[in-house]
Amino acid sequence: MGREDATQGAERVSALGRGVVEGYLAAEEVARLGAEGLARLPLDGRRVLVLIPDGTRTMPMPLMFDVLERELGPRVAALDFLVALGTHMPMDDAHLGRLVGRTVTDGQAGRSRVFNHRWDDPATFVDLGTISAPEIAALTQGRLEEAVPVSLNRKLVEYDHVLICGPVFPHEVVGFSGGTKYLFPGVAAPAIIHFTHWLGALISSYEVIGTAETPVRAVIDRAASLLHTPVSLLALVVSHDGVAGIFCGDTREAWREAAGLSPRRHIVWLDEPVDRVLAVMPRMYDDLWTAAKGMYKTEPAVADGGEVVIYAPHVPEVSYVHGRLIDDVGYHCRDYFLAQWERFRSYPGGILAHSTHVKGLGTYDAARAVETPRIRVTLATGIPRERCARINLGYQDPTRVQIEGWAEASPGRAMVVPHAGEMLYRVGRPPA
Numbered sequence: 001m002g003r004e005d006a007t008q009g010a011e012r013v014s015a016l017g018r019g020v021v022e023g024y025l026a027a028e029e030v031a032r033l034g035a036e037g038l039a040r041l042p043l044d045g046r047r048v049l050v051l052i053p054d055g056t057r058t059m060p061m062p063l064m065f066d067v068l069e070r071e072l073g074p075r076v077a078a079l080d081f082l083v084a085l086g087t088h089m090p091m092d093d094a095h096l097g098r099l100v101g102r103t104v105t106d107g108q109a110g111r112s113r114v115f116n117h118r119w120d121d122p123a124t125f126v127d128l129g130t131i132s133a134p135e136i137a138a139l140t141q142g143r144l145e146e147a148v149p150v151s152l153n154r155k156l157v158e159y160d161h162v163l164i165c166g167p168v169f170p171h172e173v174v175g176f177s178g179g180t181k182y183l184f185p186g187v188a189a190p191a192i193i194h195f196t197h198w199l200g201a202l203i204s205s206y207e208v209i210g211t212a213e214t215p216v217r218a219v220i221d222r223a224a225s226l227l228h229t230p231v232s233l234l235a236l237v238v239s240h241d242g243v244a245g246i247f248c249g250d251t252r253e254a255w256r257e258a259a260g261l262s263p264r265r266h267i268v269w270l271d272e273p274v275d276r277v278l279a280v281m282p283r284m285y286d287d288l289w290t291a292a293k294g295m296y297k298t299e300p301a302v303a304d305g306g307e308v309v310i311y312a313p314h315v316p317e318v319s320y321v322h323g324r325l326i327d328d329v330g331y332h333c334r335d336y337f338l339a340q341w342e343r344f345r346s347y348p349g350g351i352l353a354h355s356t357h358v359k360g361l362g363t364y365d366a367a368r369a370v371e372t373p374r375i376r377v378t379l380a381t382g383i384p385r386e387r388c389a390r391i392n393l394g395y396q397d398p399t400r401v402q403i404e405g406w407a408e409a410s411p412g413r414a415m416v417v418p419h420a421g422e423m424l425y426r427v428g429r430p431p432a
Contacts, residue, residue, distance in 0.1 A: 015254035016040060019237055019245025019261040027063060030243045034067040034234060037248020041232050046160035047078040051182045053166045054083050054091060055099050056290045058240050058422060062101025064165055065109075073111065080113040082155055084166070084186025087193060087350065088290075089320050090116040117153055117187045125189045126154035128226040131219070139218045143202050144195075150223045151189035157229055164251065165234040168258035170266050170424040172296040172357050173200035175214040178235050179255030180224040190348070192223060198349030201334055205296050205357045210267055210424050212259045221252070237261045240282070240419055267424045273303035275412030279420035280403060281312035288312075288383065289319035292358045293421035295377055299360050301425035303413075307376040313398040316382035318391065325351045330392040333362030336371050359392070 016037045018025070025033075050068060053059050065081075072079050081100070083091060096104040096114050107114055118124045128150045137145040156162050168178035173196065185193040200208050200216045208214050224231070235258035237245035244265045247257040279294025294310045302308060318326050329347055334356040337344045344352060362373035378394035380401050388395035407414040417423070 015233075015247045015249035015257050017235075017245065017247030017249075017254070017257060019247070019257070021244075021261075021264050024242030024244055025246070027060075027243075030060070030063065030236075030246055031067050033246045034064065034248060035071045037234060037246075038068070038071045040249065041161075041163070042230075043072060043161055043163075044075050046076055047158075048072060048076045048080070048161045048163055049155055049159035050079070050081045051084045051162065051164045051166070051186060052081050052099075053182075054085050054088055055095060056088065056284055057167055058169075058238055058284075059167050059236065060238065060243060061099050064234070064236075065100040065102065068163075068165065069110070069112070078159070079111070080115065080159070081109075082115045082117060082153065082187060084182045085117040085119065086185040086188075087119050087190075087321055090118065115155065119185075119188070119190060119193065124153050125151040126157050127151050128223075131222055135222070136219070139222060140199055140215045143215065144199060146195075148195050148219070148223075149189070149191050150184075150226050151191070152183060152227060153187040156183075156187065156227060159229065162227075162229050162231045163234060164231065165236075167236045167238050168255065168262045169422065170210040170262065170297065172205035172209045172293075173197055173353065174216045174220065175208050175211040176217075176259040176262055178258060179233055179251055180217075180220045180231075183224050183227065183231075184220045185350075188223075190350075194349035194351075194353075196220060197353035201349075201353035201356045204334060204361060206300055206361050209296060209300070210263060210426070212256075224251075237265055239265065239422055263430070266422060267426055267430065268301075269430055270301050270425060270427050272413070273301055273306070273427050274415050275303050275306045276407075276410045276414040277302060277306075277308045277425075278401070278403065278406050278414070278416045279308060279310050280416065280418050281310060281315070281421060282419050283314055285312065285315065285421060287315055287317045287319050287323075288358070288379070288381065289322060289354065291315050291381070291421070292354070294417070295358055295360065297421060297424045298417060299375065301427055302375050304374055306412075307378060307394075309378045309380050309396060309401075311380045311398060311401055311403070313380070313382055318383060318387070319354075322351055322354070326355065327387075327391060329355055330390070331355050331359045331377070332371060332392060333359050333364065333373055335362065335364040339364045339366040 171177040233254040285291035380398040
């Protein structure tokens, strides 16, 4: 069978796994289900590359590393790992070691190599082709019409099989994370990363997040079809308290199973909107670029004129990778950029998208040059007041934030979200 046909026919393995709506699976069951799913994949004698999340995703990676090493090590010719960083900072050996639960020395963990994706190095990539402008117009429902080059980390064509191993959560750009998102943007080149993020921003995080089938997912899936290396998926539905589901097999099928369970585990439905939110960010988010999930996942539950306070005293930086560009652009609603497109069109789409996601919905009156955000976003972080003003966000001294009793002391309806960034908050009732 040629590699071009490898994703079809005998290579297609239906998803196997289990998910629970309440409670969590024991570690032993997670390991057993993972082993059963992996046993059905046609990997014997093959060189396998596993795509894994970085440290900004909730994921029992040490457990899964154990399972992968135990179940696949004796079967495959090579078992190596590539961290799907997107545009995040590369991880050093110490960070990689904490991620996989093994000592990592010079990128080596036992018999396995653990690689960082280097989105900023052109030598990283292999060209897979181009999605034509007319097809992009169809996939994006007319929002954009331009040819999109598709390039991925060349390691994906140097191995015989790619296995994606990662969690599925509501996501501000694509709707739900996981699956082929580990290819784009996980190990992709800048062009398609910026394109898909700006597409998500045009629709808005408010509309996209928590929606399974989106134009962004359609573009990502189409781009993934250009990769001829067989790809399988080991998808988990998790929280910081445990694993609620694990599904292994065909990439699309396993992702659908996980994306079907995720809304039941990751969406909190409120009877009415709140006026203020204190999003308490865990330490795995070490800059605003990642800690902004506290905004993305609470914005739909905040009333017009309300406020999200991102509480992260441990965060001293806007973005370790993109800070200079964000300082230049600031944080603004989508319409601010669209009304002044000639001024902003040269900026990377991912930067503009991040800006709009953090600022949220809003309007811009071009005649009066007045921007009106729907809600306020305030940083109670290690980022100084002066920089907050420069990037167009509010500031609150984090030392004066008292988490205990914060909601009761706030005017109007308020809530504190501990370990923010996992759960999505919405108003109404879950779909039947």
